[in-house]
Amino acid sequence: MEQVIANGLYLGAQYALIALGLTLIFALMNVLNFAHGQMYVLGGFITYTVYGQLGLPFVVALLASGVTLAVIGALMEKYLFRTVIKRSHREESTMLLAAATAFFFDAVMLLIFGEKQRGVPKIVKGVFNTDGLIMPYDRIAVGALAIVFIAAFILYMQYSKPGRAMRALAQDRVAAQLMGVAVERYSMIGFAMGAMLAGIVGGLLVTITGVNSGIGGPISIKAFMMVMIGGAGVVGGAIAGGFILGMMESVGLTVLREYGDVTYLVIFAALMVFLSIRPNGLMGKPWG
Amino acid sequence: MRTISNMSRRAMFGVMGAAMLAATSATAFAENTKLKIGFVGVTSGPAAAWGTSNVRSMQTLAAWYNELGGVKIGEVTYDLDIVTFDDQKDPKRAIAGMEKMAQEGIHYVVGPNVDDGAAAVRPVAEANGIIYFPYAFPKSLYEKPASNAVLGMIANYQSGPAIYKYLMENKGVKKVAFVAANESDPLSQRDGGVAAAKALGLEVVAQNDTYQNDTRDFSPVLTPIVALKPDLLVLSGVAPANAPLLIRAARELGYEGLISTETAQDAKVLEEGAGELANGFISVGGASTPEIASDRMKEFVERYTKMFGEYNDESNTKVYALDYILETLKANPAAIGNVEEFKKTMDTFSAPNPYLKGDAKLTYVGSTSFGQKRQVAVPMVVNEYKDGAFQTLFVGTVD
Numbered sequence: 150m151e152q153v154i155a156n157g158l159y160l161g162a163q164y165a166l167i168a169l170g171l172t173l174i175f176a177l178m179n180v181l182n183f184a185h186g187q188m189y190v191l192g193g194f195i196t197y198t199v200y201g202q203l204g205l206p207f208v209v210a211l212l213a214s215g216v217t218l219a220v221i222g223a224l225m226e227k228y229l230f231r232t233v234i235k236r237s238h239r240e241e242s243t244m245l246l247a248a249a250t251a252f253f254f255d256a257v258m259l260l261i262f263g264e265k266q267r268g269v270p271k272i273v274k275g276v277f278n279t280d281g282l283i284m285p286y287d288r289i290a291v292g293a294l295a296i297v298f299i300a301a302f303i304l305y306m307q308y309s310k311p312g313r314a315m316r317a318l319a320q321d322r323v324a325a326q327l328m329g330v331a332v333e334r335y336s337m338i339g340f341a342m343g344a345m346l347a348g349i350v351g352g353l354l355v356t357i358t359g360v361n362s363g364i365g366g367p368i369s370i371k372a373f374m375m376v377m378i379g380g381a382g383v384v385g386g387a388i389a390g391g392f393i394l395g396m397m398e399s400v401g402l403t404v405l406r407e408y409g410d411v412t413y414l415v416i417f418a419a420l421m422v423f424l425s426i427r428p429n430g431l432m433g434k435p436w437g
Numbered sequence: 438m439r440t441i442s443n444m445s446r447r448a449m450f451g452v453m454g455a456a457m458l459a460a461t462s463a464t465a466f467a468e469n470t471k472l473k474i475g476f477v478g479v480t481s482g483p484a485a486a487w488g489t490s491n492v493r494s495m496q497t498l499a500a501w502y503n504e505l506g507g508v509k510i511g512e513v514t515y516d517l518d519i520v521t522f523d524d525q526k527d528p529k530r531a532i533a534g535m536e537k538m539a540q541e542g543i544h545y546v547v548g549p550n551v552d553d554g555a556a557a558v559r560p561v562a563e564a565n566g567i568i569y570f571p572y573a574f575p576k577s578l579y580e581k582p583a584s585n586a587v588l589g590m591i592a593n594y595q596s597g598p599a600i601y602k603y604l605m606e607n608k609g610v611k612k613v614a615f616v617a618a619n620e621s622d623p624l625s626q627r628d629g630g631v632a633a634a635k636a637l638g639l640e641v642v643a644q645n646d647t648y649q650n651d652t653r654d655f656s657p658v659l660t661p662i663v664a665l666k667p668d669l670l671v672l673s674g675v676a677p678a679n680a681p682l683l684i685r686a687a688r689e690l691g692y693e694g695l696i697s698t699e700t701a702q703d704a705k706v707l708e709e710g711a712g713e714l715a716n717g718f719i720s721v722g723g724a725s726t727p728e729i730a731s732d733r734m735k736e737f738v739e740r741y742t743k744m745f746g747e748y749n750d751e752s753n754t755k756v757y758a759l760d761y762i763l764e765t766l767k768a769n770p771a772a773i774g775n776v777e778e779f780k781k782t783m784d785t786f787s788a789p790n791p792y793l794k795g796d797a798k799l800t801y802v803g804s805t806s807f808g809q810k811r812q813v814a815v816p817m818v819v820n821e822y823k824d825g826a827f828q829t830l831f832v833g834t835v836d
Binding site for chain 1: 480483485486489643645647648649651653657658660661678679681690709712749
């Protein structure tokens with residue numbers, strides 16, 4: 150059972166990281182970024198290219214993934230989403246735009262990086278092995294890095310000036326503007342940060358699970374689930390949602406294995422019941 | 438003077454026009470007739486490798502034939518034109534793709550790549566006189582009354598028993614576990630594999646474990662299976678993208694037994710995703726390893742690599758379909774526009790297999806498996822992965 154719990158905690162940490170960027174963008178702009186999974190994939194491919202193909206240090210590769218996605222996120226916000234938000238009163242317009250960017254990224258990545266699954270050498274070799282618990286060292290390293298990133302992110306949002314500005318924006322956009330917060334600038338920074346997080350997570354996890362051009366959509370769907378469980382727009386909720394989903398998967402796949410693939414059936418059924426009782430998730434704010 | 442000048446100018450233009458027309462006609466006569474061969478299958482999304490390896494094999498061969506002056510079928514020399522359609526592994530799109538092929542007057546189509554797509558296009562193919570070469574295993578596609586589908590590879594219910602038997606006799610395998618993606622193809626292959634294993638007397642210790650096809654971390658699903666300590670772990674119908682992740686997760690959890698699959702894999706993908714942890718992994722391939730690949734096969738690999746930047750080992754099996762179509766048409770040119778003629782020819786067709794050393798033949802098989810010859814005779818090459826490349830474990834034949 151220790152192995153099952155360890156698997157669940159590691160999976161949860163992965164999922165929490167994936168969900169963070171999505172929930173940040175939603176909190177700031179009320180935009181469900183359907184291209185979040187594709188940004189994750191692009192981050193993974195950049196790390197694959199820089200670390201796996203060019204042989205540069207892993208930290209450099211991770212930095213390249215983060216910076217590239219931050220720039221892409223900033224450009225998307227400034228030239229696409231800001232334009233649509235100004236011109237359209239319907240929230241569906243930004244959702245459609247996000248979906249279109251997702252398809253665009255999918256097509257571009259397939260063209261540039263091809264159809265094959267890609268992987269990189271392990272960042273740490275070896276396996277931690279005791280009675281009842283086995284965990285590869287690279288997973289421990291990635292799990293530790295995940296906790297460091299989550300902690301750094303929370304501290305940044307809590308105590309830095311841009312972080313406070315973004316939280317003000319998330320709470321009440323109009324009030325924040327009236328209080329002198331540069332709404333457009335911090336929206337762009339927030340979107341860039343969300344994209345950067347997706348890219349860094351993709352770069353981190355390419356060392357464990359590799360990357361291929363077809364996984365963007367499924368990653369986005371998983372991220373939405375975690376955000377719904379934890380509460381849309383709440384960072385703590387995204388983290389909680391990630392860990393809850395990770396543990397449910399790990400325990401379900403062991404306990405329910407004799408009944409075929411009912412684990413996800415149970416998870417989705419539980420999600421439906423949960424959302425009907427708590428439509429805002431565990432910690433979410435009401436829509437709008 | 439002016440009139441004569443105008444007349445001369447008109448005459449000059451008339452001569453020039455006639456000369457241009459003659460030149461164009463001459464050029465048209467010099468061009469070969471186009472022969473369109475279609476492809477309907479998956480070239481995007483997580484399973485893109487399956488269809489992309491088909492398309493690129495066909496495009497490489499078509500370019501090669503066209504470079505050599507075309508393909509002579511009967512009295513006519515044809516340039517090959519490969520018409521492709523991405524069905525995104527969606528049966529509705531596969532139907533649309535096959536309808537498009539019918540609209541373009543195409544009678545020979547490679548694909549689809551998956552069971553439900555292949556089943557979905559059957560009515561369209563039969564109504565429009567199309568012979569198609571799916572990479573899907575349900576027997577109903579190839580048994581009577583169906584007659585338009587020709588299986589383009591070895592089916593799992595043909596390779597599985599051969600692999601399990603070999604491993605029982607040579608590696609002492611007694612206990613086997615199965616894991617499959619929760620989709621129709623892998624589940625169908627798993628059920629066939631379980632039945633074959635039980636028929637051989639193997640103890641099946643796990644047969645209900647499945648995973649979502651978009652799973653990235655396989656430790657949770659493999660943890661309880663590894664705890665059962667099987668001698669052989671079968672990854673039923675595993676996609677090339679998932680194989681290295683499953684292998685790596687199993688080995689990191691301490692699994693020391695054998696791992697196999699009955700689908701084709703790519704050595705580079707295994708190397709990048711699992712490295713030396715993939716050593717010993719058993720899979721099925723076409724004419725691939727140096728021991729059996731002919732010079733033509735090696736040149737095909739070089740041309741493919743030059744054209745697309747990188748080779749995909751799945752093309753070792755996928756290379757055959759286009760040649761089967763062309764060689765059968767050469768044997769009976771009347772089949773160019775009439776698939777009933779093609780079907781008649783299949784029963785007695787035989788041609789040299791250009792991709793294998795020795796005197797191997799291209800023929801149609803399947804009388805034992807399907808009651809009629811509705812399968813291309815590709816060699817059943819079972820490979821073992823080692824240090825970045827596949828080595829031939831054994832070669833067999835099927836019917």
